[in-house]
Amino acid sequence: MLKVKVYADRMSQPSRAVLIFCKVNGIEFDEIKVEISKRQQLSPEFAAINPFKKLPAIVDGRFKLFESHAILIYLASAFPGIADHWYPADLSRRARIHSVLDWHHLNLRHGAAPFVLHSVLAPVLGLPLNPKAAAEAEKILISSLLKLENIWLKGNGRYLLGNLQPSIADLSLVCEIMQLELLDEKDRERILGPHKKVQEWIESTRNATRPHFDEVHKVLYKVKEIIQAKQSNQGDGVMQSKTKSPLPSKM
Amino acid sequence: MGKLKMYTDRMSQPSRAVLIFCRVNGIDFEEIKVDISKGHHLTPDFTEVNPLQKVPAIVHGNLKLSESHAILVYLASAFTGIADHWYPTELSRRAKINSVMDWHHSNLRNGAVNYVIHTTLAPALGRQLNPKAAIEAEKVLLSSLKALEDFWLNGDDGGFLCDNTQPSVADLSMVCELMQLEVLDERDRSRILSPYKKVLQWIENTRTATNPHFEEVHNILYRVKKKLEQQRARTAETGTDPSNRMGGPSKI
């Protein structure tokens, strides 16, 4: 069988979750870079893989699949030797993982992604900042973090649902939160600071998936530098450069 | 294991999907009504079942579970004798169903539920109608319908999502989502849905495959639809503002 192909942009958090999962579990794959900043996701070649033109997507033999949660479940089920804790065979444990993954879509993701876009990332993409949209998204983000802290991370386990080992849900949601690294330090602290369990959980997930976690997240720190450079330029009263930096788009 | 308990409000489309699923598959359960319009989802008793305070939720033995997709997948796996087409064992078919259900959240659901609230149901929830939010939601709804028509229902022998010839949990979930458009003004509903012939056919296919339970569980929606129609007719006659409170449904 041919190696599975993973179409990904490391600036996209669901892409990162899938890449880290493959690496941690020794799944052999080819990473095919699709750069959103270069609009490569709009190419006819990629549209033939995912007509919705979103990342990540995989091709396994003749089988094409998109939506990161569905991909993680498929990989955890289709490849041999993946430890059970990632996607437990026990139906109740599995069901609860589905539940938190479903919740993710219109809560944590719905808050974090637009918040980061509208409050810091937009200028990098040649778009204006949108404080009103950022404020809306911030509400969803904060209420999602509260629910993580008080509901999903309740109990003594280090991971979601009181689990002692990470599941695909931990990986997916932690990768989502990691984009907050792009915020300036004060903002990030204001948002994440009050949520101690969330912070510990990020660390636990990072530790459990090292060194791949850090390696795959490297790009975020590079982009952060670019954002900071732009911001200090503005601070110096220098005109914001109109040249398009080779940078990420909507993530 | 005790009998399955289903905490639901029939005005909520994910609640309807899980109820219909149980009925169609002969799963024995107790329906516990959680009336959102009366704030029953905020009570300590229900919060114990689902701290997120949303319906549907189930209790089955020691398991407390929320999120309708997770519930459907669990029921299809945990009960014996459920036909395979609802949630196929074969991994790639199962993966496609997971994929379309993931897509549902930020697309069809996000568009449909917000469009209906901001054009129609807000007054019933004690909120103002919000035309700006309605326009945003309409964009998401229309692009989702187009995606259903051109991609998800684009199979050769289909009839159901992902080129399936029999319904899956995804069909049930997403058709129930679309059914809430019934409460719109008829002209508006037709404007939105009529360009999408495959979608219309798919709603019918799903209805037929799950009747009489489908209709029975949707009855409440038809009653609200009637009430709203009468209200609109009165407004048209008298020119009064329709935005006074109706003793109707809450956020669905």
Ligand SMILES: N[C@@H](CCC(=O)N[C@@H](CS)C(=O)NCC(=O)O)C(=O)O
């Ligand atoms: N729910 C999807 C989200 C996919 C998604 O939104 N991908 C973004 C990157 S994070 C994308 O490809 N955006 C490209 C675009 O919007 O043009 C998943 O989990 O895979």
Ligand SMILES: N[C@@H](CCC(=O)N[C@@H](CS)C(=O)NCC(=O)O)C(=O)O
């Ligand atoms: N994604 C969830 C959605 C649950 C949901 O939003 N339920 C609504 C009714 S449709 C609710 O309980 N609303 C009460 C509230 O928001 O206060 C699912 O599929 O179960």
